[in-house]
Amino acid sequence: xxxxxxxxxxxxxxxxxxxxxxxxxxxxxxxxxxxxxxxxxxxxxxxxxxxxxxxxxxxxxxxxxxxxxxxxxxxxxxxxxxxxxxxxxxxxxxxxxxxxxxxx
Numbered sequence: 640x641x642x643x644x645x646x647x648x649x650x651x652x653x654x655x656x657x658x659x660x661x662x663x664x665x666x667x668x669x670x671x672x673x674x675x676x677x678x679x680x681x682x683x684x685x686x687x688x689x690x691x692x693x694x695x696x697x698x699x700x701x702x703x704x705x706x707x708x709x710x711x712x713x714x715x716x717x718x719x720x721x722x723x724x725x726x727x728x729x730x731x732x733x734x735x736x737x738x739x740x741x742x743x
Contacts, residue, residue, distance in 0.1 A: 647688030648681075656681045659704075680704065 645653065656677040663673035683703040715723065
């Protein structure tokens with residue numbers, strides 16, 4: 640089996656990799672790099688190929704996906720206090736408006 644062969648992966652793992660790859664591409668990562676990162680994440684979570692006869696039965700570890708989600712908070716941290724406060728006030732006003740509209 641040559642390197643990069645995905646035949647030992649389950650359909651679920653292939654879907655996971657595709658979904659992760661789309662997320663990276665939306666964040667501006669190049670196509671090739673997004674694919675590499677996606678498969679690295681799937682391998683880290685599931686321990687490699689899960690298709691029958693390829694060493695199934697290990698539990699999945701979702702820490703790598705959570706790690707990626709945590710890293711996404713950096714954008715908010717780079718904004719000034721005034722910008723965050725203005726955003727929070729706008730959100731609060733919107734929630735208040737929506738609540739008022741629901742209770743009419």
